[in-house]
Amino acid sequence: MSADEPLLTLENVAVHFENESGLLSDDSEVVRAVDGVSLTIEENDVVSLVGESGCGKTTLGKTAIGLQRPTAGRVTYRGHDIWSIRDGTSDADLSWQEIRQSLQIIHQDPGSSLNPNRRIISILSEPLRQVNPELGTSERRERIYSLLERVGMSPARDFADRYPHQLSGGEQQRVALSRALLMNPDVILADEAISALDVSLRVEMMDLMLELQDVFDTSYIFISHDLSNARYFTQHGGGKIGVMYLGQLTEVGPAKQLIRNPQHPYTSVLRWATPDLAAVDAPPQELPMRKIDIPDPVNPPSGCRFHTRCPEAREHCRTVDPDPVPAEESTVRCFRAQPDSQYWDSEPIEDREERSSSSSRP
Amino acid sequence: MSLRTEEMDGNSVRDPVIRMSDVSVTYDDGESYVLDGVTVPIERNEILGIVGESGSGKSMLASSLLDAVPDPGQLSGSVEYRPEENESTEVLALEESELRRLRWEEISMVFQGAMSSFNPTMKIKEHFIETLEAHDAIVGVGMDRARELLEDLYLEPDRVLQSYPHELSGGMQQRALIALSLVLEPNVLVMDEPTAALDLLMQQSILLLLQELRAKYDLTMVFITHDLPLVASLSDRLAVMYAFELVEIGPASEVIGSPTHPYTRALLNATPNLNAPLSEMRPVEGKSPAPINVPSGCSYHPRCPLATEECRANHPPDEPVSPGHTAACFHWEEARTEIELNYDGAETGGDQR
Numbered sequence: 270m271s272a273d274e275p276l277l278t279l280e281n282v283a284v285h286f287e288n289e290s291g292l293l294s295d296d297s298e299v300v301r302a303v304d305g306v307s308l309t310i311e312e313n314d315v316v317s318l319v320g321e322s323g324c325g326k327t328t329l330g331k332t333a334i335g336l337q338r339p340t341a342g343r344v345t346y347r348g349h350d351i352w353s354i355r356d357g358t359s360d361a362d363l364s365w366q367e368i369r370q371s372l373q374i375i376h377q378d379p380g381s382s383l384n385p386n387r388r389i390i391s392i393l394s395e396p397l398r399q400v401n402p403e404l405g406t407s408e409r410r411e412r413i414y415s416l417l418e419r420v421g422m423s424p425a426r427d428f429a430d431r432y433p434h435q436l437s438g439g440e441q442q443r444v445a446l447s448r449a450l451l452m453n454p455d456v457i458l459a460d461e462a463i464s465a466l467d468v469s470l471r472v473e474m475m476d477l478m479l480e481l482q483d484v485f486d487t488s489y490i491f492i493s494h495d496l497s498n499a500r501y502f503t504q505h506g507g508g509k510i511g512v513m514y515l516g517q518l519t520e521v522g523p524a525k526q527l528i529r530n531p532q533h534p535y536t537s538v539l540r541w542a543t544p545d546l547a548a549v550d551a552p553p554q555e556l557p558m559r560k561i562d563i564p565d566p567v568n569p570p571s572g573c574r575f576h577t578r579c580p581e582a583r584e585h586c587r588t589v590d591p592d593p594v595p596a597e598e599s600t601v602r603c604f605r606a607q608p609d610s611q612y613w614d615s616e617p618i619e620d621r622e623e624r625s626s627s628s629s630r631p
Numbered sequence: 632m633s634l635r636t637e638e639m640d641g642n643s644v645r646d647p648v649i650r651m652s653d654v655s656v657t658y659d660d661g662e663s664y665v666l667d668g669v670t671v672p673i674e675r676n677e678i679l680g681i682v683g684e685s686g687s688g689k690s691m692l693a694s695s696l697l698d699a700v701p702d703p704g705q706l707s708g709s710v711e712y713r714p715e716e717n718e719s720t721e722v723l724a725l726e727e728s729e730l731r732r733l734r735w736e737e738i739s740m741v742f743q744g745a746m747s748s749f750n751p752t753m754k755i756k757e758h759f760i761e762t763l764e765a766h767d768a769i770v771g772v773g774m775d776r777a778r779e780l781l782e783d784l785y786l787e788p789d790r791v792l793q794s795y796p797h798e799l800s801g802g803m804q805q806r807a808l809i810a811l812s813l814v815l816e817p818n819v820l821v822m823d824e825p826t827a828a829l830d831l832l833m834q835q836s837i838l839l840l841l842q843e844l845r846a847k848y849d850l851t852m853v854f855i856t857h858d859l860p861l862v863a864s865l866s867d868r869l870a871v872m873y874a875f876e877l878v879e880i881g882p883a884s885e886v887i888g889s890p891t892h893p894y895t896r897a898l899l900n901a902t903p904n905l906n907a908p909l910s911e912m913r914p915v916e917g918k919s920p921a922p923i924n925v926p927s928g929c930s931y932h933p934r935c936p937l938a939t940e941e942c943r944a945n946h947p948p949d950e951p952v953s954p955g956h957t958a959a960c961f962h963w964e965e966a967r968t969e970i971e972l973n974y975d976g977a978e979t980g981g982d983q984r
Contacts, residue, residue: 320830321830321832321833322800322801322802322829322830322833323800438685467684467685467857468857468858468859468860468901468902468903469684469857469898469901469902469914469915470684470901470914471901471903472901472902472903472912472913472914473901473914475903476914494830494831494832495831495903496831496905497903497904497905498903500903500905501903501909501912504909505909528905538832539831539832540905541835542831542832542834542835542836543831543905544835544858544860544861544863544864544904545860545864545904545905545906546860546863546887546899546902546904546906546974547906547974548864549863549864549883549884549887549888550884550888551864554839555839556836556839560785561785561802561833561836562785562800562802562803563800
């Protein structure tokens with residue numbers, strides 16, 4: 270293993286959860302939250318994961334930072350399999366403790382991740398004590414004050430003495446970000462970290478995260494259901510966006526490419542769902558999918574998983590699962606990116622969701 | 632979108648179904664205002680989007696419409712409800728029993744987070760039956776209507792009615808809640824962040840369905856949210872709230888196409904937008920005031936780049952900007968040239984700040 274190993278790699282990772290289906294039945298069902306995902310995160314990288322609720326983006330993110338054990342495949346940190354290190358079966362010169370410390374997370378709801386009974390100063394002292402045990406109390410305080418000032422919480426001494434409930438949502442999220450940064454991490458998983466903030470505060474929070482990326486030398490895995498946020502964050506950070514659908518990555522590429530020239534029909538659907546101020550006068554459009562609800566990940570559709578909703582689906586998509594192929598600057602899991610595919614000779618699937626009582630829809 | 636007519640003024644519409652006049656909500660014996668002199672007519676069959684940041688008073692506006700302000704808030708002003716063109720009821724003068732009737736049968740409300748609106752131990756069907764019975768409606772007829780509404784919202788009636796809330800996805804629950812809110816055939820549907828907990832794709836899908844429901848059932852809708860871009864294309868008119876007041880109101884195409892209040896312009900520039908150049912997105916400087924600390928004069932003046940002595944001293948009136956479009960700003964004409972917008976379709980030039 271060379272020194273040039275990427276920071277994090279996921280190789281063909283799957284996460285399947287056993288779900289007891291009921292008290293009276295013996296059947297258990299398997300939720301296939303993540304299936305066959307490969308992804309690389311470099312130093313100072315920004316990788317955004319976008320998709321609907323239930324597409325597996327949070328599970329994938331947690332798997333990438335070692336909070337979730339994959340049921341298949343490998344997750345490596347600088348070339349070392351993190352789960353064999355955790356299990357003590359690796360001879361790497363690296364401890365689980367060190368890995369955990371360098372892979373941090375901030376959640377959507379910072380209020381619930383901050384201990385309500387402790388002041389901000391004490392919440393932030395804890396990681397510092399872990400990472401820099403040699404620091405004295407006053408030096409620790411000084412560092413915390415200067416970080417609080419840096420994240421815009423001024424006067425820092427005043428904020429440091431407050432309890433989490435005395436802060437706004439945006440301020441709580443800054444504390445959560447500060448706490449993660451004090452661990453001196455290589456990667457921060459930001460799981461819908463700005464989604465609970467008012468629209469008007471999101472750009473500010475994303476700017477702050479990106480500024481601190483340079484200062485602290487960290488990478489981000491940024492999870493969002495909002496393509497415009499992912500675009501802002503990723504394009505500024507010079508990274509890539511991964512679009513997830515039912516446990517698979519359907520398209521991975523640079524932000525610009527995904528927004529301007531989406532290669533996968535599902536990426537186009539997400540693009541449709543993103544409000545466009547310039548199109549306020551446009552007439553309401555048709556739903557660009559055949560069905561409104563995402564299928565159950567317990568029993569994902571055969572073939573291409575998007576075929577039950579895809580406006581471009583053909584018979585070929587029912588039976589065959591497309592392999593990821595390069596298209597433009599993206600990697601895409603769709604036959605439409607494969608000029609030689611049998612897809613082009615098969616019949617379109619036409620079963621748009623109809624409502625018996627409605628005549629308003631063609 | 633036939634309602635975007637020239638006759639509609641910020642303060643006079645042709646046939647308002649609700650007319651809020653000088654509505655205020657105060658706490659602490661009138662010391663702090665959480666809604667300050669809001670006057671807005673709601674046109675029959677329109678979709679009115681009310682936009683404001685957290686703590687701007689937008690939910691208080693929703694509660695005021697139904698005289699449901701939490702204690703010990705003091706509600707004043709007038710909320711006139713006009714079920715027909717020549718019928719009028721003063722909502723704030725109604726008895727509790729009359730209010731209860733009004734609240735589901737005439738004006739219905741949907742809040743964020745269906746999870747907390749449904750009783751987790753009751754099937755969806757029982758919620759419909761309970762609501763119908765509480766209002767002395769014929770359950771058989773009501774359930775037929777429930778099924779139709781569920782189908783309108785792309786739900787399978789049999790499956791959904793037999794489900795417990797937790798057996799449905801968030802998007803399905805929220806759609807079931809919208810169906811429930813319409814089962815007593817109200818004229819007006821007021822929604823307070825009805826889609827905020829859902830992913831963007833489900834939010835947009837629901838907005839599409841709401842437009843269909845409006846047309847099919849002749850509904851008037853009030854959609855309250857912090858998410859201006861989300862409601863922009865749904866709404867006929869947009870009203871922008873800042874610090875417990877309405878600062879700008881007008882046809883949606885105008886409020887987005889030529890926003891006039893400096894706050895509206897700053898808010899739009901702060902919005903992540905697929906088409907805006909990244910370098911020109913910038914946050915709104917400063918913080919919104921708390922109810923006990925609203926600045927004198929124009930409450931936006933401490934954050935406004937155009938503020939003058941006049942703004943600090945006097946409260947700006949609603950200036951008519953164009954037919955149906957008003958903005959509470961002394962410097963609205965300047966705002967349009969001084970504060971550049973960063974998205975296509977607006978009157979942008981270069982970046983000059």
